[in-house]
Amino acid sequence: MADQDKLAKVLDAVRESSRYASVAEETVRRLAESALTAARGDVGDAVKRTKRGLHEIFGAYLPSTPRYEKMLGLIREAADQEALRDALSRTMSSHASTKERLPILTEFYSAIFDRLDEPPKVVADFACGMNPLAAHWMPLGEDVLYRASDIDTRLMAFLDEALTALGVAHETSVRDLLLGPDPAPADVTFLLKTVPCIETQQREHGWDLIEAINSPVVVVSFPTKSLGQRSKGMYRTYSTNFAAHAADQPWRVEELEFGNELVYLVRK
Incomplete structure (x- = not known):
């Protein structure tokens, strides 16, 4: 054959x-x-x-197929800010990676945006999952463009409608990062808990991606516990690996730690 x-x-x-x-x-x-x-x-x-x-x-992060129409209805019909945040939180909890970040959303994004030299005009979010819905917790200006991409076609169609309902200027696309990142420039790019996933598919590609991204600031994060909430020495492994790869780069790096997530603010 x-x-x-x-x-x-x-x-x-x-x-x-x-x-x-x-x-x-x-x-x-x-x-x-x-x-x-x-x-x-x-x-x-x-x-x-x-x-x-x-x-x-893919499958490990979405234990079941989200009920996108119901989720969209909850977002559109929210009567006030409390109801909207509840609808967004319930929606984001359907994705394992985003669910872990829910208790610290305000702290997480305040710490990151407070460290930027100036407010971004374009924010990119690669392998985004449900994270673009966290734009509601981000200190974004009204003229910000949020550019999101992932390998899930249904998810990206949902996010397109959800971000429209939230009044967030945006672009959504289906993109496989192993075939190359979006070449369009962004002021800051989120690459959250993505490098390990890429490394399991193609060694060194996840690290090379940080440099390849067309953005002066890349927010790179790593899980410090597995989806089953076991540490397995993950903090030590990822912090050591990141330090080894960053040593050969002219980057300015700041390390932050939140709950189960190790974050590096990379300025290139």
């Missing part, structure tokens, strides 16, 4: 699963091609490897 025929079979098998139907086509194809190579052409094994890879970078 020709390689392209095998690849087509793997892609068809993966697409039969509604769990991964919203993942960007280029991401599924990239993982499937890698899986076929690792499986030495065994289609069945390649399907399992592809689904395992999709779980690691």
